[in-house]
Amino acid sequence: MQSDYKVENILNVKGLKKEFKIGSFTNVRTVHAVNGVDLGIGQKEVLGLVGESGSGKTTIARLIAKLYDPTDGKIFLNGKEIPHKMNRKALLNYRKDVQMVFQDPFSSLNPLHKVGYTLSRPLKVHKIVNGNNNIKEKIEELLEECGLTPAKDFTNKYPHELSGGQMQRVGIARALAVNPKLILADEPTSMLDVSIRLDIMNLMLDLKEKNGLSYLFITHDLAGAHYMSDRIAIMYAGFLVEIGSSDDVINKPMHPYTQLLKKATPKPESGLEPEKLDITGEVPDLTKLLPGCQFAPRCPFAKQRCSEEPPKMLQIDENRFVRCFLYKH
Amino acid sequence: MKTLLKVKDFNAGYVLTSQRIHAVKNVTFKLDNGEFLGIAGESGCGKSTLALGIAGLLNPPGEVFSGEVEFDGKNLLKMKNDSLRKLRWKEFSIVFQSSMNVLNPVIKIKSQMFDAIQYHTNMPSNHLEERAKELLELVNVSPKYLEAYPHQLSGGMKQRVVIAMALSLNPKLIIMDEPTTALDVVVQRNILQEIDKLRKKFGFSIIFITHDLSLLVEISDTIAIMYAGQIVEKAPSTKLYAKPLHPYSYGLMHSFPPLVGKRQRLHGIAGHPPDLTEDIEGCPFFERCTKRINGVCDKAKPSFIEIEPGHIVACHLYDEEGESSAK
Numbered sequence: 014m015q016s017d018y019k020v021e022n023i024l025n026v027k028g029l030k031k032e033f034k035i036g037s038f039t040n041v042r043t044v045h046a047v048n049g050v051d052l053g054i055g056q057k058e059v060l061g062l063v064g065e066s067g068s069g070k071t072t073i074a075r076l077i078a079k080l081y082d083p084t085d086g087k088i089f090l091n092g093k094e095i096p097h098k099m100n101r102k103a104l105l106n107y108r109k110d111v112q113m114v115f116q117d118p119f120s121s122l123n124p125l126h127k128v129g130y131t132l133s134r135p136l137k138v139h140k141i142v143n144g145n146n147n148i149k150e151k152i153e154e155l156l157e158e159c160g161l162t163p164a165k166d167f168t169n170k171y172p173h174e175l176s177g178g179q180m181q182r183v184g185i186a187r188a189l190a191v192n193p194k195l196i197l198a199d200e201p202t203s204m205l206d207v208s209i210r211l212d213i214m215n216l217m218l219d220l221k222e223k224n225g226l227s228y229l230f231i232t233h234d235l236a237g238a239h240y241m242s243d244r245i246a247i248m249y250a251g252f253l254v255e256i257g258s259s260d261d262v263i264n265k266p267m268h269p270y271t272q273l274l275k276k277a278t279p280k281p282e283s284g285l286e287p288e289k290l291d292i293t294g295e296v297p298d299l300t301k302l303l304p305g306c307q308f309a310p311r312c313p314f315a316k317q318r319c320s321e322e323p324p325k326m327l328q329i330d331e332n333r334f335v336r337c338f339l340y341k342h
Numbered sequence: 343m344k345t346l347l348k349v350k351d352f353n354a355g356y357v358l359t360s361q362r363i364h365a366v367k368n369v370t371f372k373l374d375n376g377e378f379l380g381i382a383g384e385s386g387c388g389k390s391t392l393a394l395g396i397a398g399l400l401n402p403p404g405e406v407f408s409g410e411v412e413f414d415g416k417n418l419l420k421m422k423n424d425s426l427r428k429l430r431w432k433e434f435s436i437v438f439q440s441s442m443n444v445l446n447p448v449i450k451i452k453s454q455m456f457d458a459i460q461y462h463t464n465m466p467s468n469h470l471e472e473r474a475k476e477l478l479e480l481v482n483v484s485p486k487y488l489e490a491y492p493h494q495l496s497g498g499m500k501q502r503v504v505i506a507m508a509l510s511l512n513p514k515l516i517i518m519d520e521p522t523t524a525l526d527v528v529v530q531r532n533i534l535q536e537i538d539k540l541r542k543k544f545g546f547s548i549i550f551i552t553h554d555l556s557l558l559v560e561i562s563d564t565i566a567i568m569y570a571g572q573i574v575e576k577a578p579s580t581k582l583y584a585k586p587l588h589p590y591s592y593g594l595m596h597s598f599p600p601l602v603g604k605r606q607r608l609h610g611i612a613g614h615p616p617d618l619t620e621d622i623e624g625c626p627f628f629e630r631c632t633k634r635i636n637g638v639c640d641k642a643k644p645s646f647i648e649i650e651p652g653h654i655v656a657c658h659l660y661d662e663e664g665e666s667s668a669k
Contacts, residue, residue, distance in 0.1 A: 065526040176614050206384040207553050208597045211610035233526065240599035240608070263601060277531035280601040281559040281583055290531050 029086035061242030118180035129168035250307035352409035380562030439520035498529035570626035
């Protein structure tokens with residue numbers, strides 16, 4: 014499952030920032046959702062992006078998918094910069110390479126259209142294949158690839174006739190239709206039943222091997238991220254706080270927040286007595302960014318410096334970075 | 343230990359014009375004073391219907407078909423609505439998954455907390471305020487939020503407030519239906535620690551319903567695994583973790599990738615749960631089971647066998663029928 018990080022990155026993100034304005038008239042506030050994120054995803058690599066709700070992980074996926082325009086920062090695909098404003102043709106071209114799988118399969122498929130129609134749209138819009146017969150063939154091929162067999166039965170079904178897991182498979186087939194290079198998967202298993210989550214994750218891993226895909230796998234579940242990803246990035250309050258190889262981040266978490274997440278995750282395999290958490294508090298208010306480290310108010314190791322200046326991302330070794338003053342700055 | 347709750351041959355479901363969904367089938371279990379029972383299963387396995395049915399809160403089209411629920415010597419199913427109302431909150435209370443929606447958005451936290459107390463007791467109003475403060479402190483929410491409206495609280499705080507309300511009259515039993523599913527892991531862990539502390543302090547029993555088996559293993563004394571409306575295995579959590587006997591329990595236990603240790607391929611449970619509108623002949627897990635015995639499991643319903651004291655399982659692999667066909 015391990016892949017080589019030195020391969021040329023398919024996607025690079027530099028200093029990505031997104032602010033949202035909320036409120037109206039006299040009470041306009043700015044939500045700092047993503048605050049200068051740098052990351053890269055290699056070919057055939059799965060990068061797990063982990064954080065609590067409100068940490069900005071979905072916003073990053075939507076920025077990369079060009080569903081939002083970034084406030085600042087640059088996105089490079091295959092080394093080429095992607096402009097902030099794109100016309101329809103350029104966008105279509107971009108999305109041929111970058112596709113998204115959404116969290117909620119129940120609402121991301123149009124309930125009024127049959128599966129066959131849903132899958133025919135990307136094929137037609139992106140002119141992947143021409144001619145009704147070819148399209149039909151391609152749809153069946155996609156369904157089979159995603160484990161929906163016999164494919165002929167599924168093309169004529171409406172979403173409400175499918176189970177949650179089957180719907181998510183259709184969602185994955187739709188993303189796969191344009192032969193993308195990168196799939197942004199935004200919590201693809203969190204709405205599904207526990208017994209079928211693994212099957213969806215296994216399907217995604219198989220498709221990666223077969224089609225040479227890369228994934229940005231977004232989740233709040235540390236164990237799921239460990240299962241899927243080659244590398245894991247941890248987000249807190251719109252900042253990346255730690256990034257490294259999957260095994261390193263899980264087995265030797267460096268940032269106090271990663272350590273907290275690891276403690277909070279149920280892990281019956283390491284003994285039945287759950288670990289005690291001495292940290293309370295919740296994800297901070299993103300309308301008021303702190304001058305220092307965002308995690309400082311909850312951090313058991315916080316020193317005065319932590320609330321005064323923001324820590325920088327520190328390189329520990331080749332693939333390991335952490336944003337914390339605990340380590341040599 | 344004294345038995346607090348006895349559920350016997352409990353059947354419940356939903357009656358629609360065109361079909362009848364048999365969501366809970368012949369569920370029997372006992373709960374001791376101070377026991378923490380976890381009920382785990384996939385969505386649609388009937389775990390919430392069971393909780394609502396026990397509490398007498400199953401509204402139409404939901405219906406309790408048959409069975410007995412004996413709580414502290416009283417048969418809940420035979421009771422009139424009025425007398426049930428007197429028991430709820432006071433003797434047992436319920437915490438739901440979406441407690442964000444349980445709180446009325448236009449009423450202050452304070453008045454909502456007073457409401458349940460006032461209905462059941464004649465506590466004078468100056469004591470009410472004190473009691474509410476005390477309760478909020480128990481669940482680690484600052485008493486200043488008494489004057490707040492629900493939207494001013496975060497999801498985790500709202501859930502804490504609802505738990506505080508459930509505790510307000512010192513009930514003997516709290517039924518929790520996925521109380522932490524909508525919350526982040528850190529908040530979830532904090533709340534579970536709080537619940538555990540309170541349980542040790544006040545000695546109430548808990549029925550905790552969730553789909554997250556790995557969480558249950560850590561927090562509960564006893565675990566019951568439900569599948570297609572039936573309990574298929576029940577055991578002390580340490581035993582169930584060490585040795586799940588039912589193939590479904592085994593599958594569910596291994597559906598969660600481990601956090602630590604080597605990364606290796608795992609497999610979920612293929613297929614999906616059976617349709618509950620139809621009667622199932624034999625074992626409900628037959629279609630998805632990897633250890634099924636053709637001719638036995640699809641024909642006869644497995645009955646409960648006690649493998650060890652407190653560890654029961656309903657599976658033909660462990661009874662005579664299975665053994666004889668294996669030979």
